[in-house]
Amino acid sequence: CPDCRQYYKQYRRFSQRPSGMGQIPAENTVEQxxxxxxxxxxxxxxxxxxxxxxxxxxxxxxxxxLWMRMRKRG
Structure with a gap:
């Protein structure tokens, strides 16, 4: 749904961080x-x-x- 897509876009923007950082624990079940x-x-x-x-x-x-086979046949 459009609301989920918008939420997902926001989440991706904030969740993109250097790979060296660990996972940020989710605060509630909705975020989990x-x-x-x-x-x-x-x-x-x-x-x-x-x-x-x-x-x-x-x-x-x-x-x-197939090309090689056709070429071989002449």
């Missing part, structure tokens, strides 16, 4: 739930990116193999 949701979203985006890159690489390899 939001942190869990944000972590799930990051994880899901990473899996989607990995899946997409795997698909692209596999397709590229297949095309190269």
């Amino acid at each position: 739930e939001f942190c869990r949701l944000a972590e799930k979203m990051r994880h899901r985006r990473m899996l989607i990116a990995i899946g997409f890159l795997s698909y692209v690489c596999a397709s590229w390899c297949l095309l190269v193999m």
Whole structure:
């Protein structure tokens, strides 16, 4: 929903800090739930990116193999 997106944007802006700093403990359950949701979203985006890159690489390899086969036939 639009309210959740706005809250998430604000959260990301404030949560981006140097990697050397530890996690800031959440003060209440709403913030804890939001942190869990944000972590799930990051994880899901990473899996989607990995899946997409795997698909692209596999397709590229297949095309190269087909091209080599056609070239070999003459």
